[in-house]
Amino acid sequence: MPSRIPKSLTSLLLASILAFILLLAPILGLSPAHAEAWDEQIPSTVYNGALVPDRGHITFSTLPVISEAGSLQIPDSLAAQLGYNPSRIWSENTPIDQVLMLGDLQDAFGLGNFNLATIAQLTGLNLNGISLTNFPLIAQQTLASLVDAIPQLAQRTLDQVPILKDLVNLNLHNLGSSALSDLALQSLNLDDFGSSPLSELASNDLLGQFSLGDLDLGQYSFNDIPGLTQTPLEDLQGWQQTFVGQVPGLSQVSFAAFPNAPAVGYFGFIAIDDVTYGPMEHRNTPTQRSITGSDKVGFNYQCAQPRGCAYLELNSPVSLGVAGDPPGLHGAQWIQGGTGQGAQMVPGGHGILSVINGGQEPTGRLPFGPVFKVVLTNTDESSGTGSFGIYFRVCHHGFIDLGCTPYFIGPIPWFSAKEKGIVFVGETPGTPPGDIPDIPPLPAEVQQQIDALIQANEPDFLSAVNVDGPCLAKIMSQVPPGESAAAATTVPKLLEAAQRAGITDRAQIAYILATAETETNFRPRNEDGGYCGEYGPGCYYGRGDVQLTGQSNYQYWSNRLGVDLINHPELANQPDLAARIAVEGMRDGTFTGRRLGQYISGDQRDFVGARHIVNDSDKSSQVAQQANRFLGALNQCSTVVTTTDTNLTSANHPGQLIAHSNGSATQQRIVNAINAHYNESSAGGPGGGNVACAYEVNRVLQDSIGHKIGSNPNLVASVEADLQSGAGQHIGAQWAHAGDVIGFRRTFKTKTFE
Incomplete structure (x- = not known):
């Protein structure tokens, strides 16, 4: 019988061999996964010869921008349970701190436990040197929510907190006589509010709802609200819906300093990137040694696609290719993840949110824990390199536990790998338990939530919305004659947007219409007298149906709609976008932190108080009167709108703005150019615009890809001919994304897409 080496001696021997190999790495051609510019941008360190992130220096601001557009849509029923709506749409090249919300990462980094003072200390930020406009979350606070979040304010008087005294004085000045009379009947002293404890004012039904968003916050600093900088972010109303980049300094805090910081150091295996293979290697033979997958199906999920998968074939540095060594990495395959040629998608996510993205995520690994997933995004056989990216997910736990989405927010470029380089693979591959019990039938109410979530994120969800003609006539009868021409366009858009947003309460619809009439007379337009620089740097004066104002609001809606309102703020006046901003913003409370449902729901119809949703108390009586007139008209309608199935393959219908593309970066640039040209006249084209099809297509291409196509770009x-001769690629219509230029010929009962 062969002699047996003691286990402890075996471990020591392997460790010595590994150390020796790493010393010889430069001579043998073994080096950390390294090649691309991204490797140099991301703070890194070396673990056993492999390049890994330096948690002490990596921050959200040091991560590259996101490479693909995407969206997350939460139906109204789930948003009501959460108390906020985490829906958003993002475009490619968006910084990740403008895509991730604080609530997304509550179980990963624990960012809600942070306070501003700690963030300032970690980053060297002087909070006195910046104004409160740089912290949009404060605009969502009311007097009541602020006192609730900062208990030390309760015993202070109004005179002791000038910013709150300014808030009360501003709103009292705008209150009508009836509201002041109601206050006078209570125990509050109208002649001496200054000596009143803030707890008493905050508990008042009227005063407590005064919103800090009513003030010009540029006049105040963080220290003007005692205790604010020491208050955990999660104590502030609406914190979950705040983007990471909207908290001053947070994007500059290192991952190692987060409240739920990952463990110090790394643990796991390294491997040699032995050979890089493209997607044709396994056209007919499935892989056998995959170490990729998901935390739902395990990490040995094989590729059995007929088209084959691209992958890196790994080797163990311990034995330099001898099969059977302890890590079992000889011949292991890291498969490319994604939806492109040679890439693999796998089931992912948990709970109700697992249905997002079709329940799929790119195959990959979790070598650095569950916060993000590392995915091989591309392979290049000619250069022997593999490109990696990371994907984030959204989790919502707590009293309302929705689970986690699949990892689908990404990719963000990560470290690259080169043949004979060393790659960190983390802990050993795992398989899902073999004795998973059958999932019992879900309660009906849970299944309804899942169905609504799937529908909200399904491209075909936005089918045609048709406004009932007789009902529209009744509504238009309440529009002043001078506004009827503009209202003929704007009112249907608002009704369609309300239908898509799930708003069926006719009183809420009436109030939305009344708000648009009061703000703009149904003409989405630039603010009267608005000028660049009026609301900070840039030209972010009021626009649209509700006069969207301020850079932070334009940035928020850019993220949510996937339309570049920062560089093209004029797009906020486009009828489709203006209607969505008005309807969804009022529904979700994005303007002042106050939502439609707080004032108008069922039998509750506070049309006067609801004015705080958009613009403090200005013209509150006027809006209320018009809302009552519109409600009277709506109540005479048997049907307001209907939804029909159009059988289109995309939510981006002809004649509408395109929200985003789920295709490539080039396709998204085309989408952005289309939106910029939306509703423009083609009169400058051939035939006075009557035969300007090619002309308009090439205008978009010139702006998005820098050149036109066709020897005669107007023909x-x-x-x-240019597309067919090599400028284009023949695809099936089912594979097209928003942003593709598709030429097609119509014949009897058939279409040929090219």
């Missing part, structure tokens, strides 16, 4: 046949 359809020329553009088509």
Whole structure:
């Protein structure tokens, strides 16, 4: 019988061999996964010869921008349970701190436990040197929510907190005589509010709802609210819906300093990137040694696609290729993840949110824990390199536990790998338990939530919305004659947006219409007298149906809609976008922190108080009167709108703005250019615009990809010939994304897409 080496001696021997190999790495051609510019941008360190993130220096601000557009849509029923709506749409090249919300990472980094003082200490930020406009979350606070979040305010008087005294004085000045009379009947002293304890004012039904968003917050600093900088972010109303980049300094805090910081150091295996293979290697033979997958199906999920998978074939540095060594990495395959050629998607996510993204995520690994997933995004056989990216997910736990989405927010470029380089793979591959019990039938109410979530995120969800003609006539009868022309366009858009947003309460619809009339007379337009620089740097004066104002609001809606309102703020006046901003903003309370449902729900119809949703108490009586007139008209309607299935393959219908593309970066640039040209006249094209199809397509292409196509860019046949001769790629219509330029010929009962 062969002699047996003691286990402790075996471990020592392997460790010695590994150390020796790493010393020889430069001579043998073994080096950390390294090649691309991204490797140099991301703070890194070396673990056993492999490049890994330096948690002490990596921050959200040091991560590259996101490479693909995407969206998350939460139906109204789930948003009501959460108390906020985490829906958003993002475009490619968006910084990740403008995509991730604090609530997304509550179980990963614990960012809600942070306070501003700690963040300032960690980053060297002088909070006295910046104004409160740089902290949009404060605009969502009311007098009541602020006192609730900062208990030390309760015993202070109004005179002791000038910013709150300014808030009360501003709103009292705008109150009508009836509201002041109601206050006078209570125990409050109208002649001496200054000596009143803030706890008493905050508990008042009227005064407590005064919103700090009513003030010009540029006049105040963080120290003007005692105790604010020491207050945990999660104690402030609406904190979950705040983007990471909207908290001063947070994007500059290192991951190691977060409240739920990952463990110090790393643990796991390294491997040699032995050979890089493209997608054709396993056209007919499935992989056998995959170490990729998901935390739902395990990390040996094989590729059995007929088209084959691209992958890195790994090797163990311990034995330099001898099969059977302890890590079992000889011949292991890290498969490319994604939806492109040679890439693999796998089931992912947990709970109700697992249905997002079709329940799928790119195959990959979790070598650094569950916060983000590392995915091989591309392989290049000619250079022997593999590109990695990381994906984030959204989790919502707590009293309302929705679970986690699949990892689908990404990719963000990560470290690259080169043949014979060393790659960190983390802990050993795992398989899902073999004795998982069958999932019992879900309660009906849970299944309804899942169905609503799937529908809200399904591209075909936005089918055609048709406004009932007789009902529209009744509504238009309440519009002043001078506004009827503009209202003929704006009112249907608002009704369609309300239907898509799930708003069926006719009183809420009436109030939305009344708000648009009061703000703009149904003409989404630039603010009267607005000028660049009026609301900070840039030209972010009021626009649209509700006069969207301020850079932070334009940035928020850019993220949510996937439309670049920062560089093209004029797009906020486009009828489709203006309607969505008005309806969804009022529904979700994005303007002042106050939502439609707080004032108008069922039998509750506070049309006067609801004015705080958009613009303190200005013209509150006027809006209320008009809302009552619109409600009277709506109550005479048997049907307001109907939804029909259009059988289109995309939510981006002809004649509407395109929200985003789930295709490539180039496709998203085309989408952005289309939106910028939306509703423009083609009169400058051939035939006075009557035969300007190719002309308009090439205007978009010039702006998005820098050149036109076709020897005669104004002739359809020329553009088509250019596409067929190599400028284009033949695809099936089912694979098209928003932003693709598709030429097609119509014949009887058939379409040929190219």
